[in-house]
Amino acid sequence: MLVHGAGGGAWEWNVWRAVFAARGIDAVAPDLRPVAAGLPATGFGDYAAQVAEALQALPRPRAVVGASFGGLLAMACAGQADALVLVNPLPPAPWSSRMPAREWNDVVAWGRDARLASTRRALPDSDEATALFALRRWRDESGAVLRTARQGIEVAAPACPVLCIASGQDEDVPAAVTMELAEAWNATLLRLPTASHVGPLLGRGAALVAEQAAAWLSAR
Template sequence: MNPRALFLHGAGAWGGQWVIWRRLFEAEGWQVDAPDFEPAAGGLAATRFDDYVAQAVDAVEAAPVDVLVGASLGGLLAVAAMARVAQASRPRALVLVNPLPPAPWIAAVPPFTNSSDVVPWCSEGRFASTQRALPEAGFADQQLAFRHWRDESAAVLHEAHAGLPWSDTGVPTLLIASDADEAIPPAVSGAYAQGIGASLCRVPGGHVAPVMGPSAVRSAQAALAWLAPALSVP
């Protein structure tokens, strides 16, 4: 059976943001799933961090997963999901891309200060904002992102920034960190990786670059190269 990867997107993003990673992983024989997180029944304003964690756990337990990959908020969700997945279904490795860290490292990340119930990244989004978020990406990729950004639950982000406790996942972990990340300071990612005993791979660009920007190919290739020996360990 081909190995399977489950990709978790970040806040305001969508599963299709992993298109470059998907192509590279599938070219190496991987099965890839990259679902969209869905709001709770009461809508985004009623959505909480645990609602997304539950969706991640369900996706992991639906079929065997060899590696769980998460970017930004998705990186924190991946770690939280690992603590709740049944032992028999636990992925064998983690790849975290510019992840929002848990406590105590979150204390050094710029706070989330939005006072509304919903962050209107889609409904009030502007193309200029997308260009600022993806400065190194080509025009076509910027347009793609602009068309697909989603509004996000402010409560989810407040919970994430409040500092969730770290729980040892017990699996090999790779942390990919951008050297010019404007959301998660590179020094924080380095300290996080060291603190949890993760391998650290630094790539150029900003926060979104390793997933959708010019560092995406390099980052996905680095993950594949790291996974080969990591998954060969019994």
């Protein structure tokens, strides 16, 4: 199962799903949904429950792959998985204290305020078509879930195999934090020196990264 990041959607995984399908890996990518009361009322536990429910519905062996905020959700549900892939994940406690300080409104208007210039800055290693594709699909997000993530979620070290992917040009989650997490959890580490935060999913090299992740999963 592929879990997208904050402000994104299942569309972020289009390249990965195609690569996984070519390798015979059936990958589902659900969209995280706000609660009925709306984004301001949506909390971390609401999204985690959605991921857990979708994961439980899959046959074993099953893996959960999470990017950015989706990586933290994947960690929270790792006990139900047989393998875990974390792509520039928002880190759990205590590494969360190393994250840059940010302030979040109750609704983070990434969709409403999306502009092509800011999308290009967020996707420096993507092509123009991908930037336009993403521009039309960013969505607003719950500030509460981002505040909770920044405060730190306690998770146990996964018992299953873990692959951590760290982008060298990540301005949201420092590569050093992902590398420390990988070392502490005895995880396999894949370093991408020139990739941005979302580059492993939406950059020009996304297919190659997905191929490496698929090969790692297949070997397990």
